[in-house]
Amino acid sequence: MTFNSLYFIFIFLPLAVFLVWIVPQKAKKTVLLLISLLFYAWGNPRSLLFLAGSILFNYLTGIQMGLLKEQGREKTLKRVVAAAAAADILLLCLFKYTAAGMPVGISFYTFSVLSYLFDIWQGAALPQRNLLNFALYISLFPKITSGPIAQYRDMEKQLAGIRLNRTQLFSGIQLFLVGLGKKVLLADQLGAAFAMVTEQSSMSVLSAWLGMVLYSLQLYYDFSGYSDMAIGLARIFGFELKPNFNYPYLSRSVSEFWRRWHISLGAWFRQYVYIPLGGNRVSDGRLFLNLLIVWLLTGIWHGSGLNYIVWGLWHGFFVILERFVIKDHFDRVPRIFRILVTDLIAFTGWVFFFSPSLSSAVHYLGQMFGAGGAGVADSAGLYYLAQFAVLLVAAGLGSVKVIRLLVNRIFYRNSLHLGESVLNLAAFAGTILLLICITAGLVSNTYQSFLYFQF
Numbered sequence: 001m002t003f004n005s006l007y008f009i010f011i012f013l014p015l016a017v018f019l020v021w022i023v024p025q026k027a028k029k030t031v032l033l034l035i036s037l038l039f040y041a042w043g044n045p046r047s048l049l050f051l052a053g054s055i056l057f058n059y060l061t062g063i064q065m066g067l068l069k070e071q072g073r074e075k076t077l078k079r080v081v082a083a084a085a086a087a088d089i090l091l092l093c094l095f096k097y098t099a100a101g102m103p104v105g106i107s108f109y110t111f112s113v114l115s116y117l118f119d120i121w122q123g124a125a126l127p128q129r130n131l132l133n134f135a136l137y138i139s140l141f142p143k144i145t146s147g148p149i150a151q152y153r154d155m156e157k158q159l160a161g162i163r164l165n166r167t168q169l170f171s172g173i174q175l176f177l178v179g180l181g182k183k184v185l186l187a188d189q190l191g192a193a194f195a196m197v198t199e200q201s202s203m204s205v206l207s208a209w210l211g212m213v214l215y216s217l218q219l220y221y222d223f224s225g226y227s228d229m230a231i232g233l234a235r236i237f238g239f240e241l242k243p244n245f246n247y248p249y250l251s252r253s254v255s256e257f258w259r260r261w262h263i264s265l266g267a268w269f270r271q272y273v274y275i276p277l278g279g280n281r282v283s284d285g286r287l288f289l290n291l292l293i294v295w296l297l298t299g300i301w302h303g304s305g306l307n308y309i310v311w312g313l314w315h316g317f318f319v320i321l322e323r324f325v326i327k328d329h330f331d332r333v334p335r336i337f338r339i340l341v342t343d344l345i346a347f348t349g350w351v352f353f354f355s356p357s358l359s360s361a362v363h364y365l366g367q368m369f370g371a372g373g374a375g376v377a378d379s380a381g382l383y384y385l386a387q388f389a390v391l392l393v394a395a396g397l398g399s400v401k402v403i404r405l406l407v408n409r410i411f412y413r414n415s416l417h418l419g420e421s422v423l424n425l426a427a428f429a430g431t432i433l434l435l436i437c438i439t440a441g442l443v444s445n446t447y448q449s450f451l452y453f454q455f
Contacts, residue, residue, distance in 0.1 A: 001042040002145075002449065003176075003229045004183050006442055012039070013233075020237055021164060028162045029132055032237055036141035040104065047103035051139060054091075058084065058113040059134045065120050066127030081121045088113055097304040105145040107301065109138050111268055116152040118272045124153040133159040142233035146226050146450060148244040148264035151271065155239070162238040172235035177434050179228025182221040184441040186395055188448045190218035193388045204374040206381035208367040214388070215354050216347040217395040220249065222451045223262070242267075249346070249399045252338040253330060254318040257346055265301075269294050284324065291320050302353075307361050311352035318345055 001008050016035045023031050041048040061084040068077040092110045095102040116137070119125040128134040137155055138144070194214040197207055227244035234241045244263050251257035258266050277290045292313075299312020322330065330338060348365070355361035363371075370376065397403060 001039055003226065003233070004180060004442065004448075004450070006439070009180075009439075009442075017169075017236060020162075025161070028164075028238075029136055029159075032162065033132060033136045033139065036136070036139045036144065039141040040139060040144055044104055046101075047105075050091075050095075050103040050106070051109065051144075054088070054109065054113055055131075055135050055138050058088070058116060058138075059128070059131055062116060062120055062127040062134070063129065065117070066129075069120075077121065081117055084117055085114055088117075108147045108149055109144055111149045111265075112138050112152070114272065115149070115268065119152045119156075125156050128156070128159070130159075140234065140237075140239065142230040142237070142239075143241060146223075146230070147262075148227055148230060148241050149268050150241055150264065151268065154242065158239050164238050168235050168238065172232040172237075174431060175232030175235065176229050177232075177431060177438065179225040179230075179232060180438050181434050182225030182228065182398075183450070184438050184445070186391075186398065187218050187221035187225055188441070188445055189391055190214050190221065190395060191448055193384070193391060194218055197384050200374075200380060202372045202374045203367045204372065204376060204378040204381045205368060205370050206377040207374070207384065208364065208372065210381060210385055210388075212347050212351060212364075212368065213392070216249075216343075216350050217392070217399065219350060219353070219451055220245075220399055221395065226450050247399065247401060249343055250339060250401070251342045251346075252335060253322055253342055254315060254345055255322055257342055258315065258319070261346075265298070269298060273297060288320060288324070291323065292316055295319065305356075306358040307352045307355050310358060310361070311349055314349045314352060315345075 001012065003009075016032075019035065020028055020032050037048060037051075040051060061080065065077060065080055068074075068080060088110050092106055095106055116125070116128070116134070120127055128137070137150075137152060137159055143150060194211055197203070197211040197214060200207060203211070224245040231241045231243065242264065246260040246263065248257050248261035251260050274290060274294050277293065278286055279290070280287055282290065295312045295316025296309065297312070298315070299309040302308045302311070351364050351368075352358070352361045355364055366372065367374075374380075
């Protein structure tokens with residue numbers, strides 16, 4: 001089951017909200033856990049066995065770690081953490097990098113259980129002795145399949161008890177619909193456009209660059225849309241997850257881009273890999289190695305193909321370049337130029353991301369610079385550019401802060417000096433209109449899965 005299915009929107013979700021809200025306070029977590037497990041097992045019950053095994057194994061490991069901490073047996077504690085983490089990572093690699101059928105969301109929930117173990121080891125959290133709370137942390141349905149990757153230290157207190165209120169309910173519904181709108185009204189349309197442009201046997205320079213831009217915008221709206229939906233759903237059920245995107249295509253450096261894109265993944269690698277390696281409080285040589293390791297692992301996390309590894313190292317190269325060579329010199333360059341350069345680097349990197357292999361990525365990059373034999377701008381490229389111009393403009397405006405600033409001015413700053421009842425009515429009407437447009441899009445379009453489901 002996925003967030004962008006009519007069954008989920010109009011049947012599963014309303015029933016889930018109704019059940020969690022009407023049951024007694026003591027039963028809310030149990031009901032939410034059962035709903036999460038049902039959501040996860042829907043269509044692939046076999047995955048539930050691996051999820052249950054991971055929950056039980058890491059729960060017992062956490063209890064053991066707590067006992068070792070109380071006894072002051074630090075050496076044994078380190079061995080237990082290392083062995084448990086190795087087992088979790090080995091299972092992930094077994095499914096992710098072999099022909100074995102991969103359980104849904106294993107990359108994301110494995111990083112959640114590792115966060116739990118590392119937080120106990122680092123003293124940032126206590127072992128969770130309530131199995132229900134721990135199971136809910138791992139399997140909470142809004143985040144289990146594609147994140148955001150919530151660190152245990154950030155959710156520990158929230159697991160103590162679910163507190164529901166109408167403000168969170170309505171705010172969560174609005175955020176969910178915004179994310180769903182990103183997916184259905186923009187990402188899916190951009191994906192269809194990208195497929196049309198790139199299905200050509202030989203592309204002109206214009207077509208190749210157009211395809212790269214279309215995919216870059218599609219990926220942003222697809223994944224940020226999913227993240228908005230997940231955060232909104234979690235809020236509906238009383239949990240607050242941190243934002244996962246912050247207008248990454250407005251970044252003025254590659255380092256800043258990765259503080260704005262898939263924020264939860266970057267925070268995970270920073271907290272549990274980069275800082276334990278020494279962070280930036282080391283020699284330049286060691287810092288270079290630390291950054292290289294983090295970006296190599298980032299690429300490997302996304303896939304075993306050479307194209308993903310090159311993609312990770314591509315970003316790592318520019319982060320290292322900014323750190324050791326460019327330093328503060330780039331700050332003297334006009335802001336718009338820095339944004340354009342950063343986007344060019346990020347967009348080009350997505351070629352390695354969407355290509356099925358490294359050789360196909362190199363072939364695509366060659367077409368971007370005239371190696372396709374179709375010239376600079378052929379009739380097909382000009383046709384597609386004209387056909388998708390409105391879509392590109394709409395997607396471009398949505399990827400910057402224009403729409404957000406407009407909404408803030410009207411509804412929060414009340415720059416039009418409207419009465420509160422008028423503002424509430426306008427917000428309600430806008431929400432209903434968005435839902436109608438989304439429903440029409442879901443009914444008329446072919447279903448498209450979320451891009452990050454493959455990871």
